[in-house]
Amino acid sequence: MSLTATAREDLRLQAFANASNYNTMERGDLPETKARPNIFKNTLLALLIMLIALVLLIYIGVPLSINLSTTVRRQILFLSFLTSSEGLSDPESFGLNCSRNFFTTSDPGVRIASWYMQSQDMPCFADKEWFPGNSSTVLYLHGITRTRSARNRLELMQKMAGRVKTHVVAIDYRGFGDSTNETPSLSGVVNDSLAAYKRLRNIMPNSKIIIWGHSLGTSVTMYLARKLHEQDDDPAAIILEAALDSVGNVIVHNRLSKPFKWIPWFDEIFVKPFENDPAVDFNSTAQASSLNPKVPMLMLHAEDDQTIPFENGFSLYETIRDARKGVENAAPVTFVPFRAAHGFGHSSIVFYGKLSDLVLGFLGSNPVGPSEVLPEI
Structure with missing residues (x-):
């Protein structure tokens, strides 16, 4: 065998050895390495x-x-921590014509922020004089979350000042909006609403004040109405929208x-x-027998309300109605159910097209008579 042939044979053998080594490595005989993480x-x-x-x-x-x-x-x-004070000092920027922002002192160290919107029954006074004329005033007490600037609350203020032609005052309890930042409580928010009511009464001692409560604000209204009756200072009427009987229920x-x-x-x-x-x-049911039975009440509740179910509101109606049975010259409690087909849920009854007419009919009705449940709207 020649030298060249020998060299070729050596190269062939070396290539074979390398191939064998590669195949062995493919079978897993690699040097030990770290396992790849399983992401x-x-x-x-x-x-x-x-x-x-x-x-x-x-x-x-x-x-x-x-x-x-x-x-x-x-x-x-x-849920007061979900509110914001942004823009609340300028109610007209929210579309409330002839309105102003003001503060009322409640408990020591507690200031309650409020909006006042003048009735459109008269020209807007350029200097925003307080409550001109003899129009009635709606004191609006809202429920939990957000502030007086929520869309449904703006809608209510516009309808009451417009078609119904009342003045409107909407407050934010302590802990809400630009009121004093203090965690609310039952006694605290009732005191806040009482302070607002008393200020209205001092400004217009001979005018009618109508209290409108929504959601938890209906229970605040019930506690406030009890206090006012004890002080012989009853409102002219009460409207409860999406009322609760008790927090527990x-x-x-x-x-x-x-x-x-x-x-x-x-x-x-x-x-x-x-x-x-x-x-x-909050237990509205427990307050029912302590209200003045001569104050007319209107209750509005949507059948598709998932926050405060319809049955809770109707139960409160029955309690108030029963508390007035046998009372001479008692005012009626009128309960108005709204069909689920409207999709009003918990907060949209105020967008009902004929709400103003409904309220006007209630305010202009005979204040003496039996309580009733109206047909579904």
Whole structure:
């Protein structure tokens, strides 16, 4: 064999050896290296841990917080931390013609912000004089979340000052909007509404004041009306929109409670802490017999209300109605149900096209007579 042939044979053998070594490595005989991280597996594990933490927070943290802290209960009930004071000093920028912003002192150190919109029954006074003429005034008490600038509240003010031709005053309780930043409570918001009412009475001692409450504001209205009756200073009329009978009953029937209803001792964990806390235990039913039975009342409730179910409002109507039975010259309580087909839900009854006519009919009706439930609208 020649030298050249030998060299070629050596090269052939070397190539064969390299190929064999490569095949062996392909079979897994690589030198030991770090395993590649399994990204999918780690991501799935992280998501599982987050889900478990969320479940623990919802089903352990929330009940514990509700049971242990009155501050938590007050924040959950009022949701005042969701409000903003932006732009509230200029009500006309929200489309409220001939309006102004003002403040009223409630408890010591507490200022309540309010809007006043003049009745359109007269020309707008350039200097915004307080409550000119003899028009009645609606004191509007809103529910939880947001401020007096919410769309449904603006709509109500415009309708009352326009077609109904009343002055309108809408307030923000403490903790809401540009009022004093203090966590609300039952006694606090009732005192705020009382301070607003008393200021109106001092400004126009001989004029009619109509209290309009919406949602939790209906319960504030009931407590306020009881105080006013005790002080012999009753309003001319009361209008309750989407009224609740009691906070406890609303918690039981509210859709937000559904994820927790399966928990054993639901009432003890979620309902009783509110009912046993005087800072949040709004109970309109308990106030019914203490109101002046000669003050006419109008109640409006949508059948598709998922926040305060229709049954809760109707239950309150029955209680107020029964409290007036047998009382001489008692004023009627009129309950108006709105069909679910309207889609009014909890906050949109004020957009009903004939609402102004309905209110005008109520205010102009005979203040003495039996209570009644009107046909569905």
